[in-house]
Amino acid sequence: MSEKKTKVVAESGKQDLWITREFDAPLRLVFKAHADPALFAQWYGCGGVRMDLKQFEAKTGGSYQYIQNMGGKDFSLFGSYHLVREDKIVRTSEFSGYPDRCLLDVTTFEKIDESHTLLRCHMIFQSLEDRDAMVKAGVEFGSVKSHEILDQILKEKL
Amino acid sequence: MVVNSLNRTFAALSDPTRRKIVTLLKERPATIHELTVPFSVSQQAISKHVVYLEKADLVEKKKVGREQYCQLKPEGLRLVSDWTEDFRDSWESRYQALDRVLEKMKKE
Numbered sequence: 001m002s003e004k005k006t007k008v009v010a011e012s013g014k015q016d017l018w019i020t021r022e023f024d025a026p027l028r029l030v031f032k033a034h035a036d037p038a039l040f041a042q043w044y045g046c047g048g049v050r051m052d053l054k055q056f057e058a059k060t061g062g063s064y065q066y067i068q069n070m071g072g073k074d075f076s077l078f079g080s081y082h083l084v085r086e087d088k089i090v091r092t093s094e095f096s097g098y099p100d101r102c103l104l105d106v107t108t109f110e111k112i113d114e115s116h117t118l119l120r121c122h123m124i125f126q127s128l129e130d131r132d133a134m135v136k137a138g139v140e141f142g143s144v145k146s147h148e149i150l151d152q153i154l155k156e157k158l
Numbered sequence: 159m160v161v162n163s164l165n166r167t168f169a170a171l172s173d174p175t176r177r178k179i180v181t182l183l184k185e186r187p188a189t190i191h192e193l194t195v196p197f198s199v200s201q202q203a204i205s206k207h208v209v210y211l212e213k214a215d216l217v218e219k220k221k222v223g224r225e226q227y228c229q230l231k232p233e234g235l236r237l238v239s240d241w242t243e244d245f246r247d248s249w250e251s252r253y254q255a256l257d258r259v260l261e262k263m264k265k266e
Contacts, residue, residue, distance in 0.1 A: 006249045008249065010242055010245075012168065012177055013173065013174065021250075021253045024257070025261075042255070043255035044255075119253075136245075
């Protein structure tokens, strides 16, 4: 598959992590893909895992809830939107696999030029333990690995 | 159990002095005395940190002649970085799906 472009910075001993990624698309499209439920559902579910958007109100004071099946069990990710702006989305987030460990998710979209955008996602946790639990959630709950997703995508193409 | 040892590794690396010790040992093995030089704490304090790192399976001690050297156990660190790799992989997959959605959007 293509080279890894996503950067993750999770410094040991810190309660936060940064995910950054560049996209070959104008800022307004990258924002729209985050704010429009029909578009969001097409990519957030890891390109192969079925995701059910039970709630999706991308506006200040709105709430969201997605159900995802991981390792044969249903898990939900839910929270509230604090701010939805074309250059910034701020929301709370809690994963049902780790109850009572809500985090703050601050995602910004920066214009690199007319057709390139930099996405930065800053996740701030209540404790170091919460941060580490989130990073290992994929391993612990058996979420789909990238090569499995590739297989699924290849199957779809055929 | 994999999960417990990850917790131990992260607890070990959650202290800035221990992180600095690991960074120094990445360059080359060192004695406790050598490790104490960059810090303003006692040799005893550094020794305690090293014991913590040994218990977390990140560092081991080896005798060379009359000196005892601390060195990194490569497997310990690889566990930590593999784990962040999985996390990054899953986000990269998600963002590659977003790449495809953005391509479709551009055509509209």
